Amino acid sequence: MEKSSIIKISEQTTSSIYQWTFNLIEAVGLSEKAAHILTSASLLISIFILLALIDYLIRVIFNSIVTRLIQRTRTNWDNYLLDNKVEVHLSRLILVVAAQQSLPYIFIGFPSFTSVLVKLLSVLMIFAVYGVVNGLLKTGRDIMRSSKGFVDKPVDSYLQVLQIFLIFVVGTLIVSVLTGSSPWSFLLSLGAASAVLMLVFKDTILGFVASIQVSANDSVRVGDWIEMPKYGVDGDILQINLNNVRVQNWDKTIVTIPTYTLLSDSFKNYRGMQESGGRRIKRSIQIKISTIRYLRPEEIEKLKKIVLLAPYIAQRENEIAEYNAQNQIDQTVLVNGRRMTNVGLFRAYIKAYAQKNPDIHQGLTLMVRQLAPNEHGLPLELYMFTKGTEWAFFEDTMSDIFDHLFAAIKYFDLEVFELPASDDLRLLVAESKVRQ
Structure with missing residues (x-):
């Protein structure tokens, strides 16, 4: 039928x-x-x-x-x-x-x-x-x-694009039903208003393009730690939508920024650091320059008792003795030839200590270097990576290292530079009064 x-x-x-x-x-x-x-x-x-x-x-x-x-x-x-x-x-x-x-x-x-x-x-x-x-x-x-393949993708942006298209289709059909005209005639009439629509949906269009490019370039994902000081952003991305990105800062505040700012402005993504398995330590100890000097033989013998430093001292002694002998150096003057300094041995001790530290990543860059001297002394910088990226672990490891170094620096007859405190000034005034 x-x-x-x-x-x-x-x-x-x-x-x-x-x-x-x-x-x-x-x-x-x-x-x-x-x-x-x-x-x-x-x-x-x-x-x-x-x-x-x-x-x-x-x-x-x-x-x-x-x-x-x-x-x-x-x-x-x-x-x-x-x-x-x-x-x-x-x-x-x-x-x-x-x-x-x-x-x-x-x-x-x-x-x-x-x-x-x-x-x-x-x-x-x-x-x-x-x-x-x-x-x-x-x-x-x-x-x-x-799904694991989409857990870090801006899925919400894709959904919102489809929802906008669906709403547009629904609106077109409703107008067609109420007016009794064909949907195509309504769509043709919108051609003249396309400029107005572009202006109204400018942020949406920019956000859509940005979300597509961010996903295609894999420049940022949900869960990444990003930093944008201009917008007060420093934390993990919670959600990437069509119009905005929600970030939870480390102080648990929520910051919302437009999606297209991920293309128009620069930002720092810490994903590479997290994937490498190490977090960088880049901190200096300011050495008081007036305490830097050559070491006497008896001081070198005393420093040989430090287990981490003994192999290095033995190697350096052989190198220095061979060099001075070959070049017939007059060793009665300390500045002649090659000699060991307290700051040089301290730098070697820091490196040996870091290489033996189980919390320091040995597969990444590890060095102890001198920076340019300044009004605060000679900066001795530790440049290395912890064996883990968690914030608490990173801070604990770095604190343990510097706790040890600040206590060990006295064995090398060195001093850390610090501005004079009120007690120092009072002591200086009292000593001047006693002398008078």
Whole structure:
């Protein structure tokens, strides 16, 4: 049987139901207009009761049967359907379809009202379909989030782009239904307003382009630690949306910045540091220059008792003795030839101590260097990496190293530069008074 024939039979059946009810009410002795009103009212009440029954059955089926079956399964994608209320939107769609198939025929006696009702039900149908599709899109987003391949991708940006496109389609269809014109004519009319639309959605377009480029270049991911002092950003990325990026700073504050700033402004990403397995220590000890001097033989013998330094001293002694002998150096003057200094041995001790430290990464750069002297003395810089990137571990390791070095520096007859304190000034004044 052809589809057109089925539709005609359905319309004839509906018309016969309306006519039978109308004849039954008119037989009571009411006027034709009153009979039409009562017929429509009685059929409307009947349809509402039928729709309420259908709604009840759908809720029972979904809540009692489908929901329990989904909760018992081992897969997660069906749980995401429940979380995004896809079944709720689907039940509304079924009700709208049922209403659309029945309500227009109730008001056969009121053609003008029927046309308005048809348009209203068509709009409700579009919203119901939008709810189902939007729920499925959110379900797809949640499934991708649970996948390892998309855990650090801006999935929310992709979802928002699809949602914007879906809303645009829904708006176009609603305007087409209300005006009775073709959707294509409405789209053509928007061509003249394209400049206005570009201006209104400027941030959205920029954010969309930025999210695509960020994902394609893999310059930043969800979970990365980034730093942007201009915007007060210094923490982990929580979410990358179409319009903004949410970052949780280390003080637990939340900062939101536009997505396109990841392209227009520079930022520091610490992902490379985290992936390398080491975090850099770059801190100096300011050596008081007036305490730097050559070491006497008895002082060198005393420093040989330091286990970490003994092999280095033995090697240097051989090198210095060989050099001075080959060049016939007059060693009565200390500045002649090559000799060991207290700061040189201290620098060698720091390096040996770092190389034996189990918390220092031996596979990355490790050195102790002198920087240019300044008004605070000679900076002796430690440049190395800890064997771990956690903040607490990094700070503990660095503190332990400098605790040890500040205590050990006295063995090399060196002093750390520090500005005079009030006690130093009072002691100086007291000594000057005693001398007077």
